[in-house]
Amino acid sequence: MSIAYEPTIGLxxxxxxxxxxxxxxRCSTDYGAPPNDNICPTCLGLPGALPSPNRQAVELAIRAGRALHCTIRGKSVFARKNYFYPDLPKGYQISQFELPLCEDGHVDIEVGGETRRIRIQRIHMEEDAAKNIHGAGQTGTTWVDYNRACTPLIEIVTHPDLRNADETEAYLKKLREILMFTQVNDGNLEEGSFRCDANVSIKPVGREELGTRAELKNINSFKFVKKAIDFEIVRQEALISGGGTVVQETRGWSEGDGKTFSMRTKEEAHDYRYFPDPDLPPLVVTEDQVARVESELPELPEAKRARWQTELGLTEYDAVVLTGHPVLATYLEDTVAALQAELNGDLKKVGKKVANFLQGEVLQHVKTDGLHGEVPVPPGGLAELLVLVENATINGKIAKDVVVEMIETGRGAKAIVEKRGLAQVTDTGAIQSEIDAIVAAHPKEVEAYRCGKENLIGFFVGQVMKATKGKANPKVVNELLRASLKG
Amino acid sequence: MDTAALETQLGDVDVSRWWNAERCHRALVDGEITAEQWTRLALTWAQEDELGTFLFLDAEGALAQATQLDRQRAGGETLGPLAGMTLALKDNICTLGATTSCGSRILEGYLPPFDATVVERLRRAGAVIVGKTNMDEFAMGSSNENSAYGNVHNPWNRDRAPGGSSGGSAVATAAGMVSCSLGSDTGGSVRQPGAFCGVTAVKPTYGRVSRYGLVAFASSLDQIGPFARSARDAANVLQVIAGDDPRDATCSSRPVDDYVGACGQPVKGMRVGLLRTGDGDEPGVKVAMGNAVAALKELGCDVVDVELPHAKYGVSVYYLVATAEASSNLARFDGMRYGLRVTGEDLTDTYNSTRARGFGPEVQRRIMLGTYALSAGYYDAYYMKAQKVRTLMAQDFEKAFVDCDVVLSPTSPTTAFKLGERTRDPLSMYLADVYTLPASLAGLPAVSVPCGFDDEGLPVGMQMVAPAFEESRLFTLAHAYEQVTEWNQRHPDVASAGKTTAGKASAGKATAGKATAGKGGAA
Structure with missing residues (x-):
């Protein structure tokens, strides 16, 4: 009889x-500077240099902590994690160990219609290591770029509450989104500014005690994390079912082989000899500071989505798409506000109009890079265009062309419409004469229409629009056409 | 310029290597002597030294600073408070353009790309930095015998150790090569050599002086402090180097008191707590201390007995805390970025070979002790427990300071011991720090003041400890004591200790009246 196993995952x-x-x-954290450009005695670990903490980093760590519902410790302690490696300039990493800045938070995720609370055990601050570049230019040689050394990180550690790869992905996406919307992190997986290690173990279903875990390290895409976890679960099940045992070890993911592989076993693990860093006094955070940071927290994407659906008339789908990046979300809100200031109409209709146009015509032109993002038309400009549609100066089809021109030339909607004479023709006389000519030129279609093929109305509208170069007011065209076709 | 030329230049100026910094500053301001002349003299004295004092002489940098001072004076500019002061720095204080080896092979020839905060402040104040002094490797030692670059000899008796780890700096000042010098004190490394060499030596409150640019031994204990031939000179130097530094997070933002002004304040009614000590003190030390207590009473001080019940754990606690921190602080010397690299077969071999070759035996011993103390399963029993005892020791002082204003004891239970005498027995060497360790572990300010000589003519130092940031109290008392005793005005016979002295500025001339070479003085 085979035993059923269930996986346990902590991130x-x-x-x-x-x-x-x-x-x-005070060295820059710019990514992509020439190697060893952003370095100084401190981040190079030169003899005699000392660390002095960056207040902004502490502020951001508190922000992350509060956005993730953690308790902020009034006095947290920086500790040294000691080990030797060329990318570690001081021979130790400054981290937090026994007394981290944030504790006991959570993230709620939704998978398959079920909401689950993933508990966060702790968030601590630490410095990054430098970057080893192996073999570049010369085999057997390792180069070290210290630009990344000492850049500020937070490590967010969950309890082993995740049960499968899908939940893991949902958690990671939600976490990344929260950190981006709070401007804590730029969410850039490729540049390594958001990295994930997963502790994976399996145990017989229902048993309390956790199995021996493998730590999957340094996986830089959500897709690979899912694949690695799925592989690891199967590997461990096969191992145990076959009478073997899982070894506690660090494993990497090889995308080429589609397999995890052993990097380091427990026996090879370091004794990090953590102790409080005597160069840094305990990090003191006052309740006032926490309260201030909390009051300055921006609206989180989940709250935005709910509010947009009730207040702005967006569908859940719209809301998900438009919270895809903080810049996009802000853009939607700014445009809705600008348009509403002009129209003063039903906010739900206004919101929906902006959301539709944004997704249909603008989204494809939006470029994002980390936290930076550029929408090529300012919110006020888009509102101006949508006002023209709303007051029937132009129709929706023309608006699509106009927005392209706005993007290309940077000119305003009104100016383009005026210059190119795109304003709708609502002069019934002019439209009627076009209709008369078209009716006369298409006797067969007129006959068919009159015999009941009423969907031919589309054909006639198309002909009229073509004749008026799209500028005819579609509503007027429709009315006049129907009257003319009645005969 | 040679000595003869200098003599001609100086004419009838009665210049002496024993001029204290104040005298020298006055001479410079009054135009009696130029900064360049005074600097050239200091360089000559340092070059003629046979005590092993200096590891590096920065003639070029010193003369550049001196000529700038002379230009400033000629241009009518106000000179900095230390203008004209020639100064030597312990070789673990980073200097731009001057090697900083920490007395170690692993940093042989290392040139830091920046000045330590104290060096910046000294330069701004007009001090002329003459060179870098010999020291126990990475400040680990009490005799200066752990230097990779040879022993330093005590100027009062060349067979004796100068104390450590700031032995070179103590000697540079004691032998009149410079006006003042800086050392670093982790467990007594300024006070103990100060006592052995007969100069005033100050260990400030932890956090009073920036550690930025001081190559760390034990970060929670290290403090930079001055050596001088008078309390007031030491006060002048500390006045300049003390104060907040945003580059050192452990540096206090508390305003700096007027230390110079504290010299000359009344001491009548000051309560001196005499530490009850065991039988370990040498007879000469006991006699000198007895006389010192009498002198303090004569000055109007009330002398009371005090106890520090946990002081007996000082050596144990210190050698856990300091070695633990050192094992981590010295990890950066791995041959990757600077200093010595011994290329091995692979990375681990390179690390091992570099550190085995680069570090001397005492440094290796302490790294191993510290690594052990921090290891998984031992941390609580050793490092944590030591930190707890440290708290108890600080509380001992708090209790003592209810009954007294300063705690008085010998700086060391012995006078300068013979070179080679204790090198085979590290524990006996460690015990040399028994009186200095408690103030270090409690982070308190302390001063060692010359208070007499033993039968062999070796200086005895007394240590006074004050509550945190009460350095002024120490300067007031030390200065008052100097006024009635003159121990600090006795000088070793450098004429026979060294090969010769700088011609006109003859030490003989200055020492003829005052200097009392010890019995075993010139070996």
Whole structure:
């Protein structure tokens, strides 16, 4: 009889704090600078250099903590994690160990219609290591780029509350979204500013005690995390079912092989000899500071989605798409506000109009890079265009062309419409004469229409619009056509 | 310029290597002597030294600073408070353009790309930095015998150790090569060599002086402090180097008191707590301390007995805390970025070979002790427990300071011991710090003041400890004591200790009246 197993997964996410300078010195955190450009005695670990903490980093870590419902510790302690590696300039990493800044938070995720609470055990601050580049230019040689050394990170550690790859992905996406909307992290997986390690184990269904875990390290895409977890669950099940045991070890993911592989076993694990860093006094955070940071927290994407659905008339789908990036969400809200200021109409209709046009015509032109994003038309400009549609100066089809021109030329909607004479023709006389000519030129179609093929109305509208170069007011065209076709 | 030329230049100026910094500053301001002349003299004295004092002489940098001072004076500019002061720095204080080896092979020839905060402040105040002094490797030692670059000899008796770990700095000042010098004190490394060499030596409150640019030994204990031939000179130096530094998170933002002004304040009614000590003190030390207590009473001080019940754990606690921190602080010397690299077969071999070759035996011993103390399963029993005892020791002082204003004891139970005498027995060497360790572990300010000589003519130092940030109290008392005793005005016979002295500025001339070479003085 075979035993059923269930997986248990806990995550450690390293997120780079969105600061201008490093955690313990004033070097820039810019990604992509030439190697060893952003370095100084402190982040290079030169003899005699000392760390002094970056207040902005602390502020962002508190922000993350509160956005994730953690308790903020009034006095947290920086500790040294000691080990030797060329990417670690001081021979130790400054981290937090026994007394982290944030504890006991949670993230609620929804998978398959079920909402689950994933508990966050702790969030601590630490500095990043440098980057080893192996073999570049010369085999057997390793180069070290210290630009990344000492950039500020938070490590967000969950309890082992996740049960499968889908829940893991949902958690990671939700976490990334919250950190981006709070401007804590730029969510950039490729550049390594959001990295994930997963602790995976399996145990017989219903048993309390956790199985031996494998730690999956440094997986830089959500897709690979899912694949690695799925692979690992199957591997461990096969191992145990076959009478073997899981070894506690660190494993990597090889995308080429579609397999996890052993990097380091427990026996090879370091004794990090953590102890409080005597160079840094305990990090003191007052209740007032926490209260202020909390009061400055922006609306989180989940709340936005709910509000947009009730207040702005968006569908859940719209809301999900438009909270895809903080810049996009802000853009939607700014445009709705600008349009509503002009129209003063039903907010739900206004919201829906903006959402539709944004998704249909603008979204494809939006470029994002980390927390930066650019919508090529300012919110006021888009509102101006939508006002023209709303007061029937132009029709929806023309609006699509106009927005393209706005993007290309940077000119305003009104100016384009005026210059190109795109305003709708609502002069019934002019439209009627076009209709008369078209009716006369298409006797067969007129006959068919009169015999009941009423959907031919589309054909006639098309002909009229073609003749008026799309500028005819479609509503007027419709009315006049129906009257003329009645005969 | 050679000595003869200098002599001609100086004419009838009665210049002496024993001029204290105040005298020298006055001479410079009054135009009696130029900064360049005074600096050249200091360089000559340092070059002629045979005590092993200096590891690096920065003639170029010193003369550049001196000529700038002379230009400033000629241009009518106000000179900084330390203008004209020649100064030596312990070789673990980073200096731009001057090697900083920490007395270690692993940093041989290392040139830091920045000045320590104290160095910046000294330069701004007009001090002329003459060079870098010998020291126990990475400040680990009490005799200066752990230097990778040879021993330093005590100027009062060349067979004796100068104390450590700031032995070179103590000697540079004691032998009149410079006006003042800086050392670093982790468990007594300024006070103990100060006592052995007969100069005033100050260990400020932890956090009073920036550690930025001081190569760390034990970060929670290290403090930079001055050596001088008078309390007032030491006060002048501390006045300049003390104060907040945003680059050192452990540096206090508390305003700096007027230390110079504290010299000369009344001491009548000051309560001196005499530490009850065991039988370990040498007879010469006991006699000198007895006389010192009498002198303090004569000054109007009330002398009371005090106890520090946990002081007996000082050595144990210190050698856990300091070695633990050192094991981590010294991890950066791995041959990857700077300093010595011994290339091995692979990365681990390179690490091992570099550190085995680069570090001396005492440093290796302490790294191993500290690594052990921090290891999984031992941390609570050793490091944590030591930190708890440390708290108890700080509380001992708090209780003592209810009954007294300063705690008085010998700086060391012995006078300078013979070179080689204790090198085979690390524990006996560690015990040399028994009186200095409690103030270090409690983070308190302390001063060692010359208070007499033993039968062999070796200086005895007394240590006074004050509550945190009460350095002023120490300067007031030390200065008052100096006024009635003159121990600090006795100088070793450098003429026979060294090969020669700088011509006109003859030490003989200055020492003829005052200097009392010890019995075993010039070996």
């Amino acid at each position: 450690e996410v390293h997120a780079q704090l969105n600061t201008c300078t490093k955690l313990f010195c």
